[in-house]
Amino acid sequence: MIPARRLLPRTITAQITALVVTAVLLAVGLTTLVLITIFDLNGRGSPEVLAVTRAARIAMLVKEELSPRSQEERALVMAAARWFGIEVERLPLSGLDSDPAAGTNPFVKSIKTILRDSWGIEALADRAPPGRPDAIAVPINGEEALIFQAAHRFSRNFIVLPTIFAVGAIIVITVFLSIYALRWITSPLSSIAAAARSFGRTTAKEEALSENGPREIAQVAEALNDMRKRVRTLVDERTRMLAAISHDLRTPLTRLRLRAERMDDAKTRDGMLQDITTINDMIGETLTYLRDNGRSEPVHLVDLPSMIQTICDEFGDVGFPVAYEGPGRHPFACRAHALTRAITNVIDNGTKHGPGVFVVLSPQPRGAVRIDISDNGPGIPEPLREKVFEPFFKGNSARPSSERGGFGLGLSIARDIVRNHGGDIRLLDHEPRGLTVRLTLPRQAETSLNIT
Template sequence: MTRLISRLWPESIAAQLLLVMLTSLGMLVMLFFAAFRILQPGPPGEDAFAYGIKAAVLVAQMNETDSELRQALVADFASRNPDIHLRLMPAGSYVLKSRDDGSPRVPFWMPFRFSDFGQGLKALGLGPVELDEDGEERSNLVFELADGQQVFARMPPRREPPVWGNPLLQLIFFLVLSLVMLLIWGTRMLVLPLSQLASGVGSFGKTSMQAVPIAEHGPLEVRKAAHAFNRMQSRIQDLVERRTRMLAAISHDLRTPLTRLRLRTELMPDGDIKQRNLADLAIMEGQLDGALTYLSDGRTGELSVKIDVASFLQGIRDQYEDVGAELAIECEVGLSVLGRFSELTRAMTNLIDNARRYDDRIRLISSSVDDRVVIEVEDHGPGIPLQERERMLMPFERGDDARMLGTDSSFGFGLGLATACAIVEAHDGKLVLNDTEGGGLTVRIELAKA
């Protein structure tokens, strides 16, 4: 059965949606048809049916009794059958209603289908509605005896079933529940593969470039998209591995001649040319390290660990104090993030080194906003114009002369901010450049709380 359904089940999203809609429409049609059938006039219940039979038997006995004795017979019936309420009425008290074809209007649920069912006894149908002793409305089943006298048999009150016992409500509830379950099932069959595809696409590259194959199931279009994405993951992973090997080869090939040049330069006699050569070699090594770090997206293959923010910033301040630099720290206690320690350290040192070129008054501030940890590196240097900030996060972009007044500006390669931004984004974070109150630049880092 399952194989048959899988063969007949359409593959495309459009066909599956059409099938769900048609099935839902069919169930709605069934619902309204069933409601129409149930709402048609029907028998008032088994009690009324049994009452009609019993009343007809008693009236037949009265039809065979003399008119003088009928009242006594009614009293006797009442004493022996307390649930039967018969009344003798004069002839003509109730006029028989007829249909267009002249046939009597007798309720279809009555045990007799014709107005005259023998020995002159007639059933005139349901008579006038009256109020009983309790103030409830009661119908009267009217019979006419052979001599014209009429007998009113008061029908028992109709007892409505409880709300949940009403067959119409039960049917509506069942069909609505079935319809909702069908829609949920159909939607799940369509949406679940899309959700899994979206989840796989969203997670790829967030924490690792390792390919995580997505199950290829669901409608045809989703299967094609999942297959294409799995193929793309494999190709990207292959490109990343090739780039890593290429970067390692470039690093090795470039560092070897640079090392030989440095050794040769060290053997030169002291003088201005030697110092210039050593400075140029330092610049080349710095550019090489920065470029390789940025091209690797700040990734070192290190595992993520829980990092206490206050201890992390204190450790960075201690490192700078060892070289004679002073940093002010304002830390909120108890904050922690999940990240790769060496990469975040590199990002922070890049930002601090960049700020130190223009100002010695640097503050590190940590705080929490909702479910994010905010770390700010604040300086009071020249700052960066608003229209230039997006460009400054690009690699190899350097600021204008206002940001190049420091004595170490010659060592700026335009990779410090770009590398820090790449590392923060690799941690699913955000790096923003803001103005410092009173002038300067504040680099704001937002990371998820651990």
């Protein structure tokens, strides 16, 4: 069975609209019930009273029919009677059966009696239209009879149609009004959600959320603005501190190098110098990572293929051929230096793990682009695919780390940069073997025009 909760609408607008519609339906239903009870619209009075009323109605219509009015006027009266729910029709006498069951119903019998006694109208005693023994037939001239249905039902025209119309109108109006009102309430919520999602992830300048709208929502926006400011300050402070420490480490490290160089024992000296170089590189990479990864770089329009081609050529120059495939020209707004670093990091990994690297640029709908960087190396197993993006994470590299080893920051930096462009980076299997690193970048709003 589907849990009831699953049937509930998900958005606030849908939920409240459903609530309002249910409330309106309940209210209208209850009101109708009360009206029916008060006015006894179904005529659930005593049978005697009912019989008298029916008889009076029949008598009036018969009198009308017998009056010296024109044919058209009489037809109009009949139509009006039908409209109010009195079922009456005109049939030739020859169309009536003599039916032994006719008039056996006590209610029909009493109406016929009243018609005779009070109104002097003689209904046919034992004749009725075929299959309708409870009909009352009153002959009006030698050839025809008026046929009445004994039970009076309220005409659908009279009750149902106006009710449907009124309820329908109420529902349409409430639905439209509530959708309009709820849009007004919920649209700030959607923009809050969007702002929270894009926090720290776009090239666009982050604007404070508008603190308009209903008070509760304005409070949420205010709190979020406040939190955003605090997070930003906190991150900036930490980053500055780490960068300062890393930077300051370099001075004593340089002194250490000078001292080591003056050592006599060649073996110890070379070992120390090697270590010092490693520490120095590590500090260098950490500083690169801690730099704002292009956050402050302006967004320029560049020709993406030539940018990628340049990177490929640089790898080719040092003996790692990298193939580019894609359009020859494709202007794209981005932070060129940062993006170059991201792509370089990913290609660098490819050259470390596989014999060949291919870069495929494919333009996407709405001005986005996709850059697939593939190699034929061992690939990265599924469970490690999130881990490799963590700073300082190094997997079991195919080659010993001393050869061209990094410090596990390459992918972290690449992802940071891509996310700062509002995009994302994903790791996919490359067929038949190897890894494809897929960078997707949405269209950027450029901060300045500068075609290179």
